[in-house]
Amino acid sequence: MELIYLDNAATTPLSSKALADMTPYFISEFGNASSLHEKGRMAKRAVEASREIIANSIRARSNEIYFTSGGTESDNWAIRGVIKASKNNVKHIITSAIEHPAVLNTCKELEKEGVLVTYVYPDKNGLISVEDIKGAVNSNTILISIMFANNEIGTIQPIAEIGSFCREEGILFHTDAVQAMGTLDIDVNKMCIDLLSMSAHKFNGPKGIGVLYIKTGVKIDKFIVGGEQERGKRAGTLATPLIIGMASALEETLSNRESKNANMILLRDSFISDVQHNIPYVHLNGDKVKRLPNNINFSFEFIEGESLLLKLDLDGVAVSSGSACASGSLQSSHVIKAIGVSDELAHSTIRFSLGNNTTREQMNRALKILIKNVETLREMSPLYDSKKKEGKYV
Amino acid sequence: MELIYLDNAATTPLSSKALADMTPYFISEFGNASSLHEKGRMAKRAVEASREIIANSIRARSNEIYFTSGGTESDNWAIRGVIKASKNNVKHIITSAIEHPAVLNTCKELEKEGVLVTYVYPDKNGLISVEDIKGAVNSNTILISIMFANNEIGTIQPIAEIGSFCREEGILFHTDAVQAMGTLDIDVNKMCIDLLSMSAHKFNGPKGIGVLYIKTGVKIDKFIVGGEQERGKRAGTLATPLIIGMASALEETLSNRESKNANMILLRDSFISDVQHNIPYVHLNGDKVKRLPNNINFSFEFIEGESLLLKLDLDGVAVSSGSACASGSLQSSHVIKAIGVSDELAHSTIRFSLGNNTTREQMNRALKILIKNVETLREMSPLYDSKKKEGKYV
Amino acid sequence: MYNEKVIEVFKNPKNMGDLEGANAIGTVGNVTCGDIMQMSLIIEEDIIKDAKFKTFGCVAAIAASSMATEMIIGKSINEAMQIKNSDVVDALGGLPPQKIHCSVLAEESIHEAIKNYKEKHIK
């Protein structure tokens, strides 16, 4: 039975072109990009070519691109680095309640160290209002960090508006674009973005490599110190093959972005309406329109998400409940709770995230498997029982 | 002309077995190890099997192994994490003057933040004396960080003695074993090591992955925060293929460690004596006996190291001057200066670092090429000129 | 995270559903935590003749419910009262630390059902 992988927001398979591009750099062109000899210079040239591809993809300059170990490090560095570099006595950050834990937990750590943080809440569709951000600003606000698009419910935020507000106010603006890279159009200049995080494995690049874009002139402290790599800003031997794989995958993804997006949106929207027509007591989470092309997120009443996830998995459909990162914890998703979903429903949430190669046939099969398993688990659920006794479900 | 690569202390080619072991995890078994579905659990199992191999190699337990992005991050985390976790008012670290910049620059950052640091100096062979460390301890000493073996001059430190002293005193002991892993025998229990850094690309593993060993019970703060990966201690999606490659390379390297070491020591020592017999005005840096099997480090009077490096490179021999990390800076090596070499000679230093597959034939060719280029550059040097006029050189 | 035994039990849970003629019902847990377990028993002369469960909950909760019913059928209520959550965990070959509380729910639902029985029958 062929696996239907609908967990592309958690991670994606490496592009085979990217792997082919990386492969020579593992064994034959393995030099350290900091080495002065030809083996090293070869690696360096490949790194710089990759840096340029990545810079172009967000209309940045090459020397504004810093390689990190992934989205999490980029988020940690962006926020901690800006706060540490600031000379203010009182330091205030504005972020949202639905950020990835990489942002939220960095903010929470900083709160322990005396930094003030405002967590702006989204509306019921997961949208952050620019007015709410404006309302939270005070004279100590140094940094605003709002994700480009949410990893759980796919809601896309008004980044350009937040950016231009920040620029006017002279406040630094960081956006976690880990989920947006590859599908959404990003222009750091037009959108007035000062810092941007990305992670290669979310767009068919390798795991273990990411980027922090830092606009020229932004004052930010180092996070990982040591050697002089990355113009003295991020130490550690460069992972040349991963960098090359990241650029290669990004280039490939962007090459036919529009048509891939159109296809995913089509599949996404028909799956959503199919679920709504075939399964009672379901709730779509996130905004219908301002939504990542590949994101579908439903709460299924009377069912606990993890059980549904495992049932689907046993039938060959890979999905996620909450976010993969939060898995292993007992708490229901902070994102789902922040958009006002009840505790009960929050536990009943499943994310389906499409990939570039997801087909209609796969989505149709996934739908059938979903319907069957929702039914099975509801039969098992004492909550569904009481609902039936109330005579509300026919 | 086949390249003679004698810069294995900077980085090594990936083992082809490791690449073969990694490959399936890029495209087919690409799951996120945090995902609950089978694709994720598959990745998780592979990660845990790798963790066990790595743990065994230093006689640690699996749950004491934390994956990082490399040696630099491990060093940063170890030192910063222990300092941050300490409740002491005054915090004191003891380290050596010849640590890698990943350790030294972390200590320098911490000094700015009010932490006290003592930098113990080595003797002229690069050996740190346990007595000196004992002498530097005071009631506020929280952490002692001494590298297992030096990356530039190869000197191996008395780790077991320092460890047992630390254990007696109740001081935490960190060792940067980045250069030692793969060649030296490491037993974290016998040697009383609390924290140990490694980096895969130094032992024919992939770049972009490392480990911090943290002994059970050691109080250490998180460094990169976010999701719940690595038992909540190090956030970020695990780079499964890199982890597998790291374990595979380590296993391979350790499988016939003794015989490979014996071979490297033979080649090392005959190269050293050949150089000393064939080239006047040379100085071996580092200890003759307590030395990494693969390290050779010479200062060549009257010649600047970078020029010699490039000359050798043009003739197909890849070496390093100072450390690759320091390259791009004008300063001569802090290690060479710390062992009391004059500024002039410090600029004249070249490191030859052998690999598992280095052959005698390669070393012989390298010697010839070295002799020729030392001669050429000396002819170019006004310093050599004056020496000749003084009639000291025949 | 789960071992194969747990997955197996989850995949093919035993004794799931409503129990016709049940004379002892215990329901524990709450929706906020995401787990509700309902245990229905038929007890005759202090012996548990049959048991069925219904559970809203995670994989561990469902597996623990199923395992618990299997462990108590045929036992006296006194014996059933002796069953600890750790016995359920052991029977499942272990549970992840953060899922141990599911086995506690299984223990509690048995206690709750037996209490319910005693309240009704042993006065």
Add this chain to the structure above:
Amino acid sequence: MYNEKVIEVFKNPKNMGDLEGANAIGTVGNVTCGDIMQMSLIIEEDIIKDAKFKTFGCVAAIAASSMATEMIIGKSINEAMQIKNSDVVDALGGLPPQKIHCSVLAEESIHEAIKNYKEKHIK
């Protein structure tokens, strides 16, 4: 870090060595910084007829020395005095920022040699 032009000049430096009959010698730099540059010239009627260098230094220092000798041969000493370090950098197609000082040494060594000549000959 170095461009191909720099590497090429370093590989085959022009005018390296001692200059028989030199009547102008300038030496600049110091061993602490790791660069010493010695410029020897034959000056006739204020024209630089020949020039040779000797350098203890990095790739950039050697390439800059070689390039500088090529740039001054045939020039008057006044013209040679006009040559800026940036001209040497340009002729080399650029140098890494931290190596610019090597081109400064080249400029200085020319100035030093001409000064030496003037001291001896133009009194």
